[in-house]
Amino acid sequence: MFNFEDYAKSAFTVDNIIFGFDQGELKILLIKRGEPPYTNQWALPGNFVYPNEDLDAAAERVLGELTGLKDVYLEQVRTFGEVNRHPLGRVITVAYYSLVKIKGYNLKGTSPLSQKAKWVSIENATNLAFDHDQIFEACFRRLKRRVRTRPLGFELLPRKFTLTELQQLYEAILQPEKKIDKRNFRKKILSMKILVDLNEAQEGVAHRPAKLYKFDKKKYEKFVAEGFNFEI
Amino acid sequence: MFNFEDYAKSAFTVDNIIFGFDQGELKILLIKRGEPPYTNQWALPGNFVYPNEDLDAAAERVLGELTGLKDVYLEQVRTFGEVNRHPLGRVITVAYYSLVKIKGYNLKGTSPLSQKAKWVSIENATNLAFDHDQIFEACFRRLKRRVRTRPLGFELLPRKFTLTELQQLYEAILQPEKKIDKRNFRKKILSMKILVDLNEAQEGVAHRPAKLYKFDKKKYEKFVAEGFNFEI
DNA sequence: TTCCTTGGTGTACAAAATACACTTATCAGC
């Protein structure tokens, strides 16, 4: 059991916004709190940073215990340390976000918390416990900005995807600022030459099947190294 | 005297990269360490976060004690928490940078540290104590990016400045990526209408005197609110 | 066979970025 006295001076946590993309919607993984404070409210997955643990490692651990996933995109965003942000004492938290492929994915974390976890679409991710609304806002804003500099799409999409899925992903992230024109989007994304046409098509859809693509990781890395601009 | 036992579990600090611009050079304010570890090496100004102090307030305090300045541009960048980053124990630090007008400015801080402070041009700001090289890199990278989205120039320049000074500032920040074309720079910056022509001229220079400008703060704020793009 | 749904494609116009060279105003030194 967590005893606040043990962290009397000040406690250190990480909180993690885990983004996923499913059915055309951007979602985050939240946990329903079982005890006070903020009982029954949704909160971000987070945990204390162990004395011998690097910050990034703590964020990875939180993600791993909850989802069983490893080696995902993870980025530190900002540290929230308002004196009264936690009702039980001084708790300073480092906010991270990570990008995860939801598709065909069950929560198989080791933590008992994973029972209480749920993917919530970002429009419904309001009224969170603590200052987690603020943390979500900061992370989402960072993602919106980051997506203009790096092709993060392939962290969120399944290995094979259609151009329409990719466009919907961008719209979900950039919403409501941008309604993207289909032809211009395709022209631009294809001109970057980071997509590989798999010469396969969707199956079992009641309309013309779309072609499937995958990301070309090598070319993507070359672009990143060259300080490449990904404005959509 | 600082006793490490008092912060046994883990200690919390802020470190502040204080940028200034003088004689065409971008500089940061460093402190020569007087005691171990890293005696006689240059280090970033920093301090512990007090139990009842917000993070931003701690960063402002560090700046104020050192320079006597208030109300300057201050931005949190990233938190550095590697287990072994501090030889005496676990110290997690939140990095900030601030932008300061050096011009005609003497260090008049209340802290005894201000005796040991010096403006160092960024090319010479290497081999700092602790992981401060890394922190400097992160803050400088952030400044380079930020300057493309917000007209931060007027935080670093004196109230009245010439277009050449402004261009030199941009070159110092964006170096070595960009050599800026004089005519294109002027065309762009003037088309933004955030500069006011003061109808005054430089005095005492051995060449054609340049016109003086100041920033129009209201228009700048309107631009920022509208999510304005400042690519140079 | 028809209908419904989403996939896929090109062109014309506007806006923005870039490349580039000479004249002007002042002070210093003779």
Add this chain to the structure above:
DNA sequence: GCTGATAAGTGTATTTTGTACACCAAGGAA
């Protein structure tokens, strides 16, 4: 007071990039 040195100031043509816009194609369902 003339000359030289220095940085200030200025415009245009070209290329690149962004934007607006509408119809036919392919497959499954009825």
